[in-house]
Amino acid sequence: MSSTDGAGEQLAFIRETVRKAKPRAARGVELADRLPVARVLVDKGVLSLDQFFDYAVPAAMADEARPGVRVRVRFGGRVGASGRREGGALHDGFVVERRETSDYAGPLAPLARVLSSEQVLTPELLRLCRAVADRYAGSLADVLQLAIPPRHAGAEGEPSPRPLPPPSVPEPGGWARYPHGPAFLSSLAAGHAPRAVWTALPGPGWPEEIARAVAATLASGRGALVVLPDGRSVARVDEALTALLGSGRHAVLAADAGPQERYRRWLAVSRGSVQAAIGTRAAMFAPVRRLGLVVVWSDGDSSHSDLNAPYPHVREVALLRAAEEGAGALIGGVATTVEAAQLVRSGWARPLAAERETVRALAPRVRTVTDLDQARDAAAQAARLPSVAWETAREALTRGPVLIQVPRRGYVPSLACGRCRTPARCRACGGPLQAGGADAPLECAWCGTAETDWHCVECGSFKLRAQVVGARRTAEELGRAFPRVPVRTSGRESVLASVPDAPALVISTPGAEPVAEGAGYAAALLLDGWALLGRPDLRAGEEALRRWLTAAALVRPVGEGGAVVVVAEPTARAVQALVRWDPAGHAGVELDEREQLRFPPVSRMASVTGSAAAVADLLGLLRLPEGADVLGPVPVPAVGGKGEETERALIRVAPGQGAALAAALKAGQIARMALRTGDPVRIRIDPVDIG
DNA sequence: AGCACGCCGACT
DNA sequence: GTCGGCGTGCTC
Numbered sequence: 001m002s003s004t005d006g007a008g009e010q011l012a013f014i015r016e017t018v019r020k021a022k023p024r025a026a027r028g029v030e031l032a033d034r035l036p037v038a039r040v041l042v043d044k045g046v047l048s049l050d051q052f053f054d055y056a057v058p059a060a061m062a063d064e065a066r067p068g069v070r071v072r073v074r075f076g077g078r079v080g081a082s083g084r085r086e087g088g089a090l091h092d093g094f095v096v097e098r099r100e101t102s103d104y105a106g107p108l109a110p111l112a113r114v115l116s117s118e119q120v121l122t123p124e125l126l127r128l129c130r131a132v133a134d135r136y137a138g139s140l141a142d143v144l145q146l147a148i149p150p151r152h153a154g155a156e157g158e159p160s161p162r163p164l165p166p167p168s169v170p171e172p173g174g175w176a177r178y179p180h181g182p183a184f185l186s187s188l189a190a191g192h193a194p195r196a197v198w199t200a201l202p203g204p205g206w207p208e209e210i211a212r213a214v215a216a217t218l219a220s221g222r223g224a225l226v227v228l229p230d231g232r233s234v235a236r237v238d239e240a241l242t243a244l245l246g247s248g249r250h251a252v253l254a255a256d257a258g259p260q261e262r263y264r265r266w267l268a269v270s271r272g273s274v275q276a277a278i279g280t281r282a283a284m285f286a287p288v289r290r291l292g293l294v295v296v297w298s299d300g301d302s303s304h305s306d307l308n309a310p311y312p313h314v315r316e317v318a319l320l321r322a323a324e325e326g327a328g329a330l331i332g333g334v335a336t337t338v339e340a341a342q343l344v345r346s347g348w349a350r351p352l353a354a355e356r357e358t359v360r361a362l363a364p365r366v367r368t369v370t371d372l373d374q375a376r377d378a379a380a381q382a383a384r385l386p387s388v389a390w391e392t393a394r395e396a397l398t399r400g401p402v403l404i405q406v407p408r409r410g411y412v413p414s415l416a417c418g419r420c421r422t423p424a425r426c427r428a429c430g431g432p433l434q435a436g437g438a439d440a441p442l443e444c445a446w447c448g449t450a451e452t453d454w455h456c457v458e459c460g461s462f463k464l465r466a467q468v469v470g471a472r473r474t475a476e477e478l479g480r481a482f483p484r485v486p487v488r489t490s491g492r493e494s495v496l497a498s499v500p501d502a503p504a505l506v507i508s509t510p511g512a513e514p515v516a517e518g519a520g521y522a523a524a525l526l527l528d529g530w531a532l533l534g535r536p537d538l539r540a541g542e543e544a545l546r547r548w549l550t551a552a553a554l555v556r557p558v559g560e561g562g563a564v565v566v567v568a569e570p571t572a573r574a575v576q577a578l579v580r581w582d583p584a585g586h587a588g589v590e591l592d593e594r595e596q597l598r599f600p601p602v603s604r605m606a607s608v609t610g611s612a613a614a615v616a617d618l619l620g621l622l623r624l625p626e627g628a629d630v631l632g633p634v635p636v637p638a639v640g641g642k643g644e645e646t647e648r649a650l651i652r653v654a655p656g657q658g659a660a661l662a663a664a665l666k667a668g669q670i671a672r673m674a675l676r677t678g679d680p681v682r683i684r685i686d687p688v689d690i691g
Numbered sequence: 692a693g694c695a696c697g698c699c700g701a702c703t
Numbered sequence: 704g705t706c707g708g709c710g711t712g713c714t715c
Contacts, residue, residue: 040715044692053715076693076714088714089693104715674712 029110032062035098038111041121042075042093043141050139050666052096056108065111068119068126069095070151072112094121094144118156120148120270124325125287131320136685137606137662137669138310146308147285155264160273164248170215174205178354181209188216188293188328195322196352197340198332199584202363202553204515206334207233210295211240213330218249218275222292225321226278227314229301230511231256232497237278237297253279253286281306284317291327294318298333299340300546301511302688311684315339334553334583335546338539338594339601341587353584363581364524364555364562367392368570385481389525389565393505396523397485399561401504401516403524405551406474407532415442417456418463424454474527475507490514510547513554520556522563529568529575538599538690541574545586548578600686604658606665607690609636609648610681614672618681619649622668625660628653650690658685 039052055073057065065071074088090112102108121144129143136143169189175181180196187194200206210226217224228234234254241250251265251274269277270287277286281304296304296318304314315331322329329349331340343349354362369386385393396402415424415433424433424442426449433442433451442451442464455462479487482505490496490508499506501518508514532544548566556562568575577586595602608615615633624630633649653661665683672681 037715042715044714055715073715102715106715108715676711 029056030059032057032059032065034062035100037099037102037108038065038071038095039097039099040071040073040093040111041096041140041144042073042091043144044075044091050133050141054099054102054104054108056110057098058110061111061114064114064117065095065098066117066119067095067097067123068121069117070115070120071095072115074109074112096121096126116151116153116156118151118267118270120151120287122270122287124291125285127324128285128317128321131324132312132317133310134659134662135316135320136310136312137665137683138312142309143312146282146306146312149263149266149282150259152260152263155260155267158264160268160271161248163273163275166219166221166275167215167245167249169219170212170244173212174201174209175212177201177205177358178352180350180352184330184352185212185216188213189219191220191222191292193292193322193326193328195329195343195349196331197336197344197349198330199336199351199353200332200334200553201354201359202334202549202555202581203520203557206297207236207240208244210237210297210330211244213293213295214241214250214276214278215244217293217328218245220292222290222327223275223277223288224293224295225276225283225286225288225291225318226295226297227281227284227304227318228278228297229303230280232495233297234278234280235497241276241278248274250274250276250278251286253277253283255280255282281314284312284314284321291321291325293328293330294321295330296332298335298546298550299331300333300335300337300542305688311686313686316686319343333546334549335542336583336587337546338542338587338590341584341591342601345588345591351584359581361559362557364552364564365558366552366564366566366579366581368566368568368575368579370567370569385478385525385527386565386567389527389567390481392523392563392565393482393525396521396561396563397482397503397505399503400501400519400522400556401499401506403513403516403521403551403554404474404478404505404507405513405524405526405547406507406509407528407547415464417459417461418465422456422458424456424464426451475505478505478507488514508551510551513551516554519560520562521554522556522561524551524555524564526551526564526566526568529566533568533572533574541572542587542590544568545574545577545583548574549581549583552578598652600690602655603652604655604661604685605687605690606651606661607648607684607687608633608651608665608681609646609684611679612645612647614678614681615647615649617678618668618672621671622651622664624651624664625653625657628657628661650687661685 036057038055038057040055042053071093072090073093075091076088125147129140129147133140133143172182172185175185184194184196214224214226226237228237231254234252238252251269253262253265268274272289277283277288296315299315306312318329318331321327344351367388369388393402416422417424426433442454443449475487475489486504488496488499488504488506490506490512492509492512495512496514498515498517501516506514526548529544533540552564555564566575566578573589574586577583608618619630629652631650631652633647636646636648651661662685669683
């Protein structure tokens with residue numbers, strides 16, 4: 001050991017001792033005399049080192065720089081030749097903690113500014129965001145960006161209203177239709193944290209039931225959070241809550257309010273001025289005080305998956321919150337997801353479902369037909385409807401509106417063999433063929449190769465058919481088939497909230513079905529079911545059933561003449577589950593199958609996507625937990641559409657090792673970034689499009 | 692990510 | 704001898 005090293009160590013030791021005794025800031029700043037160190041989360045996204053930095057608290061900010069406030073700090077500057085700190089760009093950050101000392105051996109830069117004295121990052125919110133970041137192999141800064149809306153100074157200036165006293169315990173209302181419903185409510189009202197998977201009865205009662213669960217929770221002096229998949233369902237629960245509790249006890253956190261109004265409402269929740277929050281997926285992080293219940297409606301809806309890194313899912317965040325904050329949980333909808341079924345099977349939640357006979361009385365009558373059963377009637381043929389569907393619609397139109405669900409919007413369909421329905425694929429690359437235009441040859445949607453001589457690879461037929469006919473064309477054709485009936489359409493571009501209780505054809509894509517005022521639809525036709533079921537996706541059956549049940553739940557009960565016709569293969573499991581109206585049973589069987597195949601949610605999966613070299617590089621770096629499987633990598637169509645060769649590998653671990661998998665992926669990602677080798681890799685926990 | 696420090700080639 | 708290549712590592 002050289003003498004220089006010894007001296008260096010000694011110097012470091014002395015500096016350390018000085019540090020612990022009293023933190024020292026860059027020259028010329030007078031420090032706060034109590035807790036002069038602020039631990040700060042610097043909001044610099046791709047600063048992949050997901051860690052806190054210590055700053056000195058100037059005396060002038062001693063009171064304001066409380067934990068949870070937004071601050072501005074200099075970051076990344078250099079110590080120049082003069083020994084003075086210079087440069088360093090200003091960044092936003094949050095004070096996470098005030099401390100007496102710092103672990104950092106070096107002069108601390110002072111906080112540049114306290115932006116606001118609002119303590120937006122509460123300890124519970126920080127813990128939640130940390131847990132979400134860990135679960136999804138993401139950074140805390142990314143999650144905070146999803147969790148805390150942008151600041152609007154104007155909103156902070158106004159005081160939030162005084163909180164109203166807790167409401168009285170609500171009557172069970174519609175919950176009386178469920179054997180354990182009243183007990184669930186009274187458990188909430190008594191301050192407990194019951195956890196339930198809810199199989200909601202068909203019909204319009206669910207918003208009010210959610211409102212009663214919220215009211216029961218508020219009655220216990222705690223707060224509640226409800227997350228719904230879209231603005232229309234938020235509006236319905238808002239209405240039900242207002243009817244039950246008046247206004248002033250809940251805030252609606254939906255995207256349609258402007259940013260300032262959104263922040264104002266968020267602050268009202270954060271300050272404890274209102275006890276309940278409802279909204280779409282961003283509301284999953286709402287900082288409700290003393291959370292007693294978290295509700296997720298229709299957890300199978302794909303809009304519960306966040307679109308921003310690290311792509312948290314509302315249901316998973318809700319489960320984390322229930323666990324961390326000791327809250328009850330109500331997860332469910334008209335359909336049941338495999339994940340929800342697993343919560344029941346594992347004993348984490350209890351089923352909240354009605355008796356069979358209640359279900360049978362409230363559900364419509366469901367019949368299946370195959371579309372080989374074509375109608376004789378000329379008008380029915382023009383509408384491409386099987387005769388049973390045609391007859392059902394014709395009869396029901398004398399009594400009220402008829403809902404017609406078509407699986408995808410758009411006019412130009414993809415193509416399949418007219419005889420056996422094998423999808424028409426490009427001979428060059430396997431991509432889907434599409435009609436190039438009026439009288440133009442077929443061409444590939446991926447590579448553009450023209451196909452002039454198509455025949456089916458399975459059966460040799462030369463006949464093509466439109467695999468999916470969109471809402472608009474269906475509307476035109478049905479309009480001709482039922483000449484004197486009004487036709488309305490509801491789809492992605494223009495979604496109707498409701499239709500009047502009068503004869504009309506209502507053509508809708510899944511998820512956009514209007515509610516029929518009054519008793520509900522007289523009938524629903526669910527068309528092109530084979531196209532929904534034929535998707536090469538692990539969730540095809542579950543997803544088809546969820547869409548059908550959601551539409552069919554808007555139809556009158558069988559006793560009031562409600563009828564549903566689904567055009568699909570009658571032996572398919574999802575079709576039979578619809579006929580029996582047994583979503584929980586279907587989810588249970590799907591879960592058995594996933595168990596055997598070790599597919600999610602019976603395992604935890606992650607996908608790793610990028611160039612072949614980058615994926616191989618990351619896979620080589622990973623220190624995966626014991627027993628992890630790596631599936632692939634295999635080529636996948638490039639995301640950007642350009643020719644870059646993209647590959648994807650799936651990594652699968654046992655359910656208990658999800659945290660270890662996420663940690664390994666994050667470590668690997670950070671290592672690659674530090675080495676700066678090659679191009680980026682996208683990591684996704686719980687990838688959606690597997691299978 | 693920026694941005695500075697550092698250790699090797701062509702120019703005055 | 705010096706200017707500058709961008710490879711590597713740190714940022715409180």
